[in-house]
Amino acid sequence: MAMLKTKQIRNSSSIGFPGGNVKSDVMETRKLRPNIRIATWNVQSLNKAGKTDNAIKEMKRLQIDILGICEMRWLDSGEMPLDGYKAFYSGRTDGAHEDGVGIIMTQKIAAKVKNFPPISERIMLIQLENNPVNINIIQVYAPTLDKADDIVDEMYNTINEIMKKLKKNEINIVMGDFNSKVGEGSTSDAVGPFGLGERNKRGDTLELFASTHELVITNTWFKQPKRRLYTWKSPKDKAEKIIRNQIDFILINKRFRNSCTTVRTYPGADIVSDHTPVVGDFRIRMKKVNKKLMPNFDLRKLKEQGIESKVIKILNEEYQERPKSNAETEMETLQKTIKKIKMNLLKPDRRLKKSWMTEEILELMEKRRLEKGNKVEYLKYQKIIRQRIRQAKENEMIEKCEEIENLQSKHDDFNIYKKVRELTGTNKRKIGRVLVSEEGSLILSVEEKKEEWKKYIEKLFYDTRTDDIPNATGESGPDILEDEVRVAIALLKNRKAAGPDGIQGEFLKLLDNESIKRLTTIFNEIYSSGKIPESWLKSEFIAIPKKASAKTCDDYRTISLMSHILKLFLKIIHKRIYNLCEEQIAPNQFGFLNAVGTREALFSVQVLFQRSRDVNCKVFACLIDYKKAFDRVKHEKMVDILKNIGMDAKTINIIVNLYWNQTAVVKIDGDHTENIKIERGVRQGCVLSPILFNLYSEYIFREALENINEGIALNGIRVNNIRYADDTIVFADTIEGLQTLIDSVVAVSSRFGLEMNVSKTKLLIVSKEHVSGAHLKINNTRIERVAQYTYLGTIINENWENSQEIRCRIEKARAIFNKMSALFKNHNLTLATKIRFLRCYVFSVLLYGVETWTVSQEMTKKLEAFELWLYRRMLKISWTDKITNKEVLRRMNKDTEIVNTVKSRKLQYLGHIMRNRNRYILLQQILQGKINSKRGPGRRRTSWLANLRQWYDKSSAELFRIATNKVRIALMVANIRNG
Structure with a gap:
């Protein structure tokens, strides 16, 4: 490590943070803080075999800590562990291996990443948690000169919006391939005197951007030989005609410009690209930041005989030796016991991923690099490297195939699927795009994301429900039996994510008879009192993108994780009430019922409409799309329905307490929002929700279609709807009849809190002859007529052929x-x-x-x-x-x-x-x-x-x-x- 001597009353520049110079009164020798090397490089694709390893090799050789990548050409966005490094990337979502940006950094620095918003295939942001100053790095890949200026303007508008969100007292670095030339000579505080060549129009745009946000273009502030300034070399470049430009830059906010000690290019670096890396040395204090990591556990170890017997013994002995208490305390006891078991016995074994890359190939890459000036030798080594890579990949494929064959002989389906994902390259950890608020502005920080999700969930589940908890009286169900608990435990599925209490179903399956007896007592206590433990009432929402380009909260589907013990309890309740509820459901409903599903719904629609067309019976069908039907269920009306069908008081009180006292948090980037009150909708992920929604839907259609004699006459009986949960088709043999049906369904649905999505609800007419002039309206808005529609994943069309x-x-x-x-x-x-x-x-x-x-x-x-x-x-x-x-x-x-x-x-x-x-x-x-x-x-x-x-x-x-x-x-x- 370098040494620095300072003399009395002598100034030394500040290192890594703003402020004046530092004065020293005495002569002393101190160690310089280690420099951080940050670089950007257009590698012209990391999507080819061996290119990522080549990039890592160059990072090690040049001692680069953080490397920004342009033209990464990986699909989607996410993060991937590499050999001692970690890659964050943001690419296209349309399947085209073009453009794309990324940042590769050492594992030590990757541990400091607090936020990673992948903005687009041209822009991404990495935010590092550091002390005393956080670091924000924006990686950019600007369009080439043949692209329209509108695309460039859109890119700068997005970066401008990001810059406005970042704090000025933090280190903000913008770097990448800007495809701009700022030229030689200083024209403002943003551009230094040591640029290269002549400026172009896009260079003016870059300078304006830098000046607006008080950034400096570091490449232009350090005097270097010209070979250390150019970042791109034309394929037509020759000794007699040099065509080289400076188009890749590293920008930093002026406040921290002194932390940058030098910036230069390294034309000797090689990754088969016409760009050279721009490397900057930064004196930035990188302190260790303690991050709370979620521990991982390998529950498959429970199948190992030695571990399984230990877990059974510890789980049952520790649970039973505690004195019996109320339900809340009992659940805490079980939770602590299981947590202790997981920490001591179920930590995953560390398995180093074996790389196909060989030392021979890396040595050949180094030899190729040394021959960059000799085109013949360079191409010779390139050909040999391609051959060696092909052979190495083939050897890796042989090994993986042997592993799959071996696993298949053992009937290990879990690991077979895992290996297949590795083999086909579908095992990358993907991350959704950056979140956008309802107003259309980018949301970058975790706190802002949490606040946005909190507002969205509160609005989604808000209702004018009474705060007084309804109490049912009357006949009560019998006590829960131990055999009912055993049957319910056997029905629990393995490998399901745990709820907030961290208890998985696999542990409940290891309870012995005495523990089951004790659990049954707790269940009966809860069933009789109607009071549910607080830990059961809290759900955790996980946001899953509905589409690759998801931006707003509405573009995500929230999946709820809840306590597995609650699931066990509710499975018992579900088994008791299922037959009673199913009796109320009409045969037109095929969702969430035993022995029927999408197949039966599709068959009903396909064959009925086909037969109608064949006998010249026109079919006018409205394909209804409700707005978030499951989240709009009114709790008070649901309770009225349960009382109406004669459900026993104990069960109703359990459901009422479950719905009136429930709360939820949304998990965002490993953090959680504040508790959110849920005032409407059926509980997501709950065992009871499907049958409760079916009941709710049934009462809507029962009331809406009562005394309406419209539909298709089948054996003298009118059939007018087919339903799979909320996916509904309402139909009639005349457009007037369909309008009558729809008017009634819309009115009753509204009273029950359900609203139709008029823009997604469609009209389909099935007829041998073309029907014109038929219109359908919902609330005075005309419904779009379509020639085909995707229903339950299959295409149905007006010609009615498959x-x-x-x-x-x-x-x-x-x-x-x-x-x-x-x-x-x-x-x-x-x-x-x-x-x-x-x-x-x-x-x-x-x-x-x-x-x-x-x-x-x-x-x-x-x-x-x-x-x-x-x-x-x-x-x-x-x-x-x-x-x-x-x-x-x-x-x-x-x-x-x-x-x-x-x-x-x-x-x-x-x-x-x-x-x-x-x-x-x-x-x-x-x-x-x-x-x-x-x-x-x-x-x-x-x-x-x-x-x-x-x-x-x-x-x-x-x-x-x-x-x-x-x-x-x-x-x-x-x-x-x-x-």
Whole structure:
């Protein structure tokens, strides 16, 4: 470390913080604080194999602590640990590997990162917590000169907004490739005299930006040889015609300009880019900041025999030896015991990630760097490096494939999925974009984010609910039994995130009989009194982006984490009330009920509308979109409904106390907002919420559609709606009838607190002939008519044919295959393993909703062609090889299966419907009932049932009769699969 001598009454410059010079009265020798090296470099892609390792190698060689990257070309935004370093990146969200910025820093400095807002693919911000002064670094990649000025203006407007948010008494650094030339000579306080070349128009823009925010362009303030000033060299640069420019800069606020001791470029650095790194030495005091880190635990260790037995012993002994107390104290005891176990026994083993990069390749990179002046030798080494990288990556792939095969032999699905994610590169930790307020301004600090989320959640769940907690009286349910607790524990799912109390379901499954008995006593105490422990009433909201470009709070979906013990308690309540609630639900509702789901909802809509069209019965359908339906439920009305259906008083009081006393916090960047009161909506993530919402929705539609005789006449009964939770289709055979239905549904929904999203609610008309002049209005606003609509993940259209949906499914499956091509095209995995992954990842996407398809001959050929397209790529067969389909299947050692799967699943589903009359009475009516209309002249279209008649050579009557016989169905399916 360098030494510095200071003499009496001699001034020395301040280091790392503002203020005057420091005076020293005596001669003393002191150690200089170590410099921090900050650099920026346009690397022209880190998306190529070996480039990231190359960047790390250069950082070590040049002793760079923080390296800003331009043209990183990584997708999305997030952070990634590297070998002793950490990368933060912000890229495009449209799948294009272009632009992108990033910052790589040492792990020691990365521990000081308190905030990382990825603004866009051109701008990102890193905020470092430091003492005495925090550091803010903005990394920028400006558009090249061929891009429109509007894009440049937009970029500077965004940076201006960020700068206004940053504190002036903190160190603010803006750096990157600005694609601007400020030129030689000082023209203001922002630009020094030691620039390079001539200024251009964008150089004026950069100077104006720097002056506005009191920044200095550090490159221009240090006298250096010209080879230490240029940052970009043209591919046409020659000894006789030098074309080099200074377009990359590091800017710092004037207040801290003295902390920068020198800035220069290093043309000897090499990463196969025409830019050179701009490196600045900064005397900045970097003090250790203690950050509270959330500990990680490996719950899979509970499956290890030695650890499992220890945990069972400690958990039960410590829980039982404590004296019995009230519910709140009992929960605290259990919480402390489990926390102690996790800290002592379940800490994850530290496993160093093995890198494919070899020392030989790094040495070759160094040799290539030394030959930068010799183009022939440089290209020779570049060719060798590419070959070595290809071989190293191949060796890594072989190792990973061997690991997957080994895990598959052990049936370890959890680690198989983990390895597949590693293999396909989908294991990066992604971070959402920067948050924007309702007014449209950027929100950068964690405190501002917390305040914005608090305001949003308060507004979302605010209601004029009475503060007086309703109390139900009357019949009470029986005490909770130990067997009920055991059954509920067995139903708890593993690997679910814990609530605020930190207790996971895996620990509850290790309770012995005595502990379960004690827990049952606590449950009965709570059930009888209706008083719920405070720790159960607090939920933790996690914000998940609905889309890649999420900006405002409304663009996020909040997922609630709650106590697993509360989930256990409510599972018992749910089992008791389910049948009572289900009796109230109409057969038109397919959401959150046993034995029905999206498949049944899609089947009902597809077949009913298809049959209506075939007999010239027009269908006028309104596809309703409610605004946050689950969050708008009025608690008082919900309690009235529970009393109305005859639910027992104990259960109602539990639900009332749960809803009236609940609070929530939002987790933001590892921190939490203040407690927020929830005054409306069903509880997110709660076991009871689905059935409670179904009841609420049922009462809305029961009241709205009462005494309205509109819809499609099916066996003389009007069917006018199909629902999956809040995803609702209301329909009629006339536009006037639909308007009557919608007016009533809108009015009643409003009284129950639900509001329709008029902009997203659509009108779809299904008819053989085009219908014009039909309009639908909600609150005097005309609803948009669409030719197609995505309902429950499938496309429905006014022509009512499945060809478009099947084409869409094929393309979605193709996209998944291409995304995972590293897995499917790898020759180191056995065909059996690849086929298993193909069925798991690709066929599952392709065949979503297959039971509802009506498949034409053309679509059958497309499905077969797509399957063979997959096999050809798995075998790496080019279209120029002229290999027959028969030979492809021989090499795959299998027959085609997709079309046979479609045929067998449709037949099995018919059997499923016909054998369960009570459950599927509406589906049977839709399939077999008579629609009050007549078929027109002309050839019939292929229908859902016609597919089965053609494939199995049976009449409709025969199919309905066979469908009730499970053995006959199984035989017919076996015949199809066996060809």
